Structure formats: structure tokens, C-alpha cells
Amino acid sequence: MSNPVHWEGFEHPAARIATEVAGGATGWHGTLLHIHIAEAASFEMEELTEANLVAGRGIEGDRYFLGTGTYSPKPDVREVTLIEQEALDALSRNDPPLQGGPLTLTPEQHRRNLTVRGVPLNHLVGRRFQVGEVILRGGRLNFPCKYLEELLGMAVYLPLYNRSGLNCSIERGGIIRPGDAIRPL
Amino acid sequence: MTARIIQKLRVVGVEDSTPEVRVYTLEHPRKPLLPAWAAGAHVDVRVADAKVRQYSLCGEPGVQKRWQIAVKREAAGRGGSAWMHETLALGGEAMVSAPRNNFPLAPATRHVLVAGGIGVTPLLAMARTLAAEGADFTLHFCARSAALAPLLAELRAVCGPRLVTWFADEGRRFDAALIGPPAPGTHLYACGPQRLTDAVRAAAEAAGWAEPQQHYEVFQPTLDENFKPEPFELKLASTGEVLLVPADRSALEVLRERGFALPSSCELGVCGSCVCGYSEGVVIHRDSVLPVAARQDRMTLCVSRARVAVTVAL
Numbered sequence: 001m002s003n004p005v006h007w008e009g010f011e012h013p014a015a016r017i018a019t020e021v022a023g024g025a026t027g028w029h030g031t032l033l034h035i036h037i038a039e040a041a042s043f044e045m046e047e048l049t050e051a052n053l054v055a056g057r058g059i060e061g062d063r064y065f066l067g068t069g070t071y072s073p074k075p076d077v078r079e080v081t082l083i084e085q086e087a088l089d090a091l092s093r094n095d096p097p098l099q100g101g102p103l104t105l106t107p108e109q110h111r112r113n114l115t116v117r118g119v120p121l122n123h124l125v126g127r128r129f130q131v132g133e134v135i136l137r138g139g140r141l142n143f144p145c146k147y148l149e150e151l152l153g154m155a156v157y158l159p160l161y162n163r164s165g166l167n168c169s170i171e172r173g174g175i176i177r178p179g180d181a182i183r184p185l
Numbered sequence: 186m187t188a189r190i191i192q193k194l195r196v197v198g199v200e201d202s203t204p205e206v207r208v209y210t211l212e213h214p215r216k217p218l219l220p221a222w223a224a225g226a227h228v229d230v231r232v233a234d235a236k237v238r239q240y241s242l243c244g245e246p247g248v249q250k251r252w253q254i255a256v257k258r259e260a261a262g263r264g265g266s267a268w269m270h271e272t273l274a275l276g277g278e279a280m281v282s283a284p285r286n287n288f289p290l291a292p293a294t295r296h297v298l299v300a301g302g303i304g305v306t307p308l309l310a311m312a313r314t315l316a317a318e319g320a321d322f323t324l325h326f327c328a329r330s331a332a333l334a335p336l337l338a339e340l341r342a343v344c345g346p347r348l349v350t351w352f353a354d355e356g357r358r359f360d361a362a363l364i365g366p367p368a369p370g371t372h373l374y375a376c377g378p379q380r381l382t383d384a385v386r387a388a389a390e391a392a393g394w395a396e397p398q399q400h401y402e403v404f405q406p407t408l409d410e411n412f413k414p415e416p417f418e419l420k421l422a423s424t425g426e427v428l429l430v431p432a433d434r435s436a437l438e439v440l441r442e443r444g445f446a447l448p449s450s451c452e453l454g455v456c457g458s459c460v461c462g463y464s465e466g467v468v469i470h471r472d473s474v475l476p477v478a479a480r481q482d483r484m485t486l487c488v489s490r491a492r493v494a495v496t497v498a499l
Binding site for chain 1: 193
């Protein structure tokens with residue numbers, strides 16, 4: 001087990017560039033649907049009814065907070081990861097038809113921490129936004145990994161390409177719960 | 186080379202099948218059903234110090250509410266079974282992986298199963314499946330005595346007259362030559378101490394059984410006291426980087442040190458977690474998991490080595 005090293009979101013090259021240019025999405029209003037954590041690599045994700053987010057560290061009890069994650073030895077932005085429910089809905093409609101058929105990827109299976117609706121994650125690299133009382137910084141787009149395919153025994157790599165979510169750092173910590181509002185800052 | 190989900194399961198049953206063998210029944214604390222499995226599958230159970238041990242599932246195959254594993258306390262073992270007997274109690278929590286199957290039933294018209302002692306666990310699951318399908322099978326079960334034969338009552342109930350017991354204290358000793366010559370559509374499965382599986386393999390080969398008709402599972406390292414490891418070079422296919430594997434270290438260890446987060450489990454060459462593709466090299470296969478056909482382009486990083494150099498698909 002190594003000490004977790006997290007990059008502050010805007011230290012990531014992708015975010016740094018984005019912070020210097022106009023853009024991002026405004027005027028949206030989203031909702032936090034689910035919170036999931038796992039205590040170590042490969043462990044089943046567990047759903048929480050509330051979570052304590054610690055600035056600079058992650059979600060209390062999660063593998064990337066504890067330094068027990070698959071990618072923990074590699075410094076990066078991954079205090080908290082988000083994915084859009086809309087992307088999961090699209091997989092279940094086989095949209096676009098990149099694989100054999102519809103794929104059911106439940107919020108427990110995708111291994112991102114927060115499942116959200118109405119949040120344009122791909123536009124939030126280099127942007128700040130608020131989840132309940134917590135402030136997050138979008139660091140880089142998440143990227144699907146072969147490890148997830150193995151773990152699930154499901155070909156999700158291609159279907160999740162470009163909609164695998166957002167890796168964030170925590171600027172201001174606090175308690176979040178499903179149902180919390182998410183809004184741009 | 187498959188990563189598998191680890192579940193925190195609850196121990197809902199603990200029963201001594203023999204003075205040495207304890208049967209644990211496990212279920213998910215929140216989910217009504219556990220992942221599907223087929224006869225011959227095993228799971229990894231985490232024991233002390235983040236180590237894992239493999240146990241075959243021996244209950245009813247399929248999608249079930251509960252799993253069962255039988256654990257023999259091995260006084261001379263590596264400590265995993267003793268830890269389980271001492272620590273895992275009713276109501277406790279066990280960290281158990283999703284199942285993996287290196288020992289599946291083959292499509293066949295007849296199945297001959299040979300079990301030695303605790304090696305009966307995957308074969309009991311096979312017998313359950315075969316009995317449910319009305320398939321033609323015989324299960325030979327070798328043990329020191331009926332009292333020390335694990336899961337005997339279950340086997341009798343499942344197999345009926347298809348169970349043939351070989352208990353040493355009754356003067357009945359299994360002769361591997363009994364398996365006889367191969368017949369078309371007949372498959373042979375053996376699991377137990379290495380001396381038993383070696384004897385079955387030797388008898389099968391002498392009688393002319395084809396390799397694909399024989400299936401073995403041994404949860405202990407391949408014994409080869411005369412093997413003298415030599416250093417070799419490991420070339421990474423993706424970057425061309427060359428790593429030296431010293432004589433006293435494994436390819437798995439060297440790759441991990443280089444930063445590869447590789448899955449592994451038994452680190453004895455039996456579970457197949459760390460199997461990796463290779464090319465351009467002569468591999469000294471020392472595992473007991475890969476079938477001969479797979480050895481041309483796959484190697485088990487925890488125990489297998491190479492002559493001089495090999496390129497791995499990493």
C-alpha cells in the first residue's frame with residue numbers, strides 16, 4: 001500500500017489549458033443520483049446514503065482515499081470520479097451501436113464514485129462546480145480501462161469511450177447525499 | 186489474466202464434515218443472489234496478511250443464494266487453512282472473489298471422476314450437475330477412512346451407486362489402472378494430492394487417453410526439486426524495454442517492481458490469474474494451469490521462466 005498522491009484538479013495539463021480559455025457549459029442544473037465507494041482494488045462497490053468528501057484526499061472510505069486502488073501508485077487526479085447517468089442510459093439502448101447489443105451497466109458496476117444526471121461532465125475539465133455543499137474541480141476526462149472489462153466480464157471499453165466520466169479534485173469538502181443539487185460555479 | 190470482483194460475504198453456516206474439514210456456507214449481506222458459476226469453479230478467499238487461497242465451490246452450481254466451500258486444516262500448509270479454521274466463524278465476514286473455472290466439465294457421453302481427500306470438492310459440484318442432467322458418470326473417491334472422507338454424506342446422496350469409495354482402512358486402495366482404455370466421448374477428471382493425479386495421468390497416458398480427454402486440478406505447486414532457475418531477460422512488447430529477471434526472483438515480481446499492477450492470486454502456478462501472452466522466446470512452463478495448447482503463446486508469470494529471453498505482451 002502506498003501513500004495516495006493526488007494532483008489538484010487544475011494541475012492536470014488538460015485542466016490547466018482549459019482554465020485559460022473561455023468555454024465550459026453554463027446554465028445547467030443537475031442532480032446527484034448515487035454515491036459508491038470500495039475499500040480496495042477489485043472490491044465490490046458499496047452504495048452510501050451520505051459521504052464525507054475531504055479536500056485534497058477523496059471520499060472517506062474509498063480506495064483512492066485510502067491508497068488501496070488499482071491506480072493508487074500513479075499520481076493523478078482521482079479524489080472523486082463522476083459519470084453521467086445519461087451515458088449509462090445510452091449503453092442500455094445500444095446507442096451508438098458499437099457493440100453486440102444493449103449493455104446494462106448499473107451504478108454499482110461502473111466503479112465511478114458519483115452517478116449524476118443533467119451534468120455535462122465533458123465540458124467541466126478546468127471548471128469548478130458544486131455538489132451539495134462540496135466544491136469540485138474538473139481535472140481530466142476519465143478513460144475506460146481494460147481492467148474494468150475484465151472485472152465485469154463485459155466489453156465496455158469502446159462503448160464508454162469519451163463518456164467515461166470526469167476525474168475531480170475536491171476544493172471544498174463536506175457531506176453529500178443522493179438528491180443533492182449540482183450546479184456550475 | 187482476469188481481475189475479479191471481491192465480495193464481502195457473510196458466513197451463515199459452519200459445519201465440521203470431518204475432524205479436519207470444515208464446510209463454510211456464505212451469502213451476500215445485501216444481494217439475494219451470488220454470481221453464476223459452473224461445476225469445477227473455484228473462488229479466492231482472502232486470509233491473513235492479504236494473502237489469498239483457492240477453494241472449489243462444492244454446493245449446487247448455477248445462480249444461487251449461497252455458496253459452500255470446504256476447508257481442510259493443513260497443519261503443514263502455508264497457514265491459510267489454519268487461519269480460516271481459527272478465525273472464520275458464524276456471522277463473520279469473508280472476502281471472496283467471483284468464481285473462476287479452470288476445471289470445467291467437457292461435453293461428453295460419459296465422465297469418470299477421481300477424487301482424493303479434500304480434492305473431492307470440485308468433483309462433488311460436477312457430480313451434482315451430472316446427476317441433475319442424468320448423465321453417465323462414476324466418481325471414485327479415495328480417502329484414509331470413511332470417517333476422514335469429506336462430504337461423504339452429500340456424495341452418497343448425490344451419486345448413489347455411481348459413487349465408488351476407496352478407503353485405505355478398509356483395505357481398498359484405488360489402482361489408477363482401473364480407469365482402463367479411453368472410449369470415444371469419455372472424459373476423465375482428477376483432483377487430489379499430486380501423487381494421485383500423477384498416478385491417474387500416468388495410467389491414462391499409458392492406456393492411450395488423448396490429452397483433451399483428461400482434466401486435472403491440483404492446488405499445490407508443481408513439485409520439482411531439481412529445477413534450477415536461471416536469470417533471463419523479459420522484453421516488453423509495447424515499449425521494447427528489457428528487464429532482467431534474476432535467478433532468485435519471478436517475472437511477476439520484476440514486472441511489479443517496474444510498476445505493472447498485475448493481477449495474481451496463488452503465486453504457485455495453479456490459479457491462472459497472472460497468465461500473460463508471450464512471443465519470441467522459449468518458455469520453461471512450470472505452472473499446472475495452462476493446457477498444452479495454450480503454452481505456445483501464454484505463460485504463467487508467477488512461476489514460469491524463459492531460456493535467455495522472452496517478449497511478453499505487456
